[in-house]
Amino acid sequence: MKRILIADDHDAVRCGIRAVLEQRPGWNIVAEAADGRTAFEAALEERPDVAIIDFFMPRMTGVEVTRGIKKHLKETEVLIFSAHESEVLAHEAFQAGARAFLAKSDANRLLLAAVEALLARRPFVGGRYCVQPRRELEEVSEGHARLSPRERLVVKLVAEGYSNKSISAILNSSVKTTETHRASAMGKLGVNSIAGLVRYAVRAKLVEP
Known part of the structure; x- marks a missing residue:
């Protein structure tokens, strides 16, 4: 059973993500959070395989949550998603330790693929803006980690x-x-x-x- 955490400050967004993920047998939503601090605390308690974190949240940003998760939970993979399609935000997400970045507008189309990639320990970058820089973003992230x-x-x-x-x-x-x-x-x-x-x-x- 794969354990997944969802964090977003909008109830409707969390419900939508849950509906998409629950299409896959064996994927279990172990926690939801409406702010960054709650997300971080829930991650420490539940130790999910994948944490799906909104970039902009109250109390702690998605980047801050990601740094905390990667410091304490080495095996948890993080997907940061954002309403803004920005290569700059993608760089920030990867530098914080996330291995996937996705625009919310692409969630219905790419969310399952992104989570599958993370469960297979592969990076994933989605969004129309990053078709060309995708490999470049992966290289930057991998180089930063090395x-x-x-x-x-x-x-x-x-x-x-x-x-x-x-x-x-x-x-x-x-x-x-x-x-x-x-x-x-x-x-x-x-x-x-x-x-x-x-x-x-x-x-x-x-x-x-």
């Missing part, structure tokens, strides 16, 4: 034009350590040039283009 906090900071500083020596001074570390972090980040991201690091940093919104 990098350590220090490696992400080094990538950001490299993209901003700092030299290894300057980065070492900022981080209070040796040049060799900085070079090691940079080389490790390049290996994890599959890039072989500074230009590749800069492109990733821009796509991940670590720096402004």
Whole structure:
């Protein structure tokens, strides 16, 4: 039995999502929440396989809820959905730890596929706006997860034009350590040039283009 949590501050939206999900045998809605704090607490108690979280909610945003869930419940996959079709919101959702982003206007058509993908441990991005950047969003999300906090900071500083020596001074570390972090980040991201690091940093919104 697959356990699913639904969080949205509109009763009608939650009812609609429940109706779609209940089409699948073996999928059980274990909790519903009308605000972010309740959603987070329900997730900790119920430990769902998938949490479907609205991006904009009172008390805690969907991004804040997602960060909390991923900190305490490593096995719970999160789908963030929004009434706004925005690549920026999709990036924020993925950076917070969500593995799926869906526009509410596409929920009837794509919700089942999105949940199926998460249950299979695959990312999912839906919406007309993201047909082209879908693979790019997945790559950014996967790259973000692979990098350590220090490696992400080094990538950001490299993209901003700092030299290894300057980065070492900022981080209070040796040049060799900085070079090691940079080389490790390049290996994890599959890039072989500074230009590749800069492109990733821009796509991940670590720096402004």
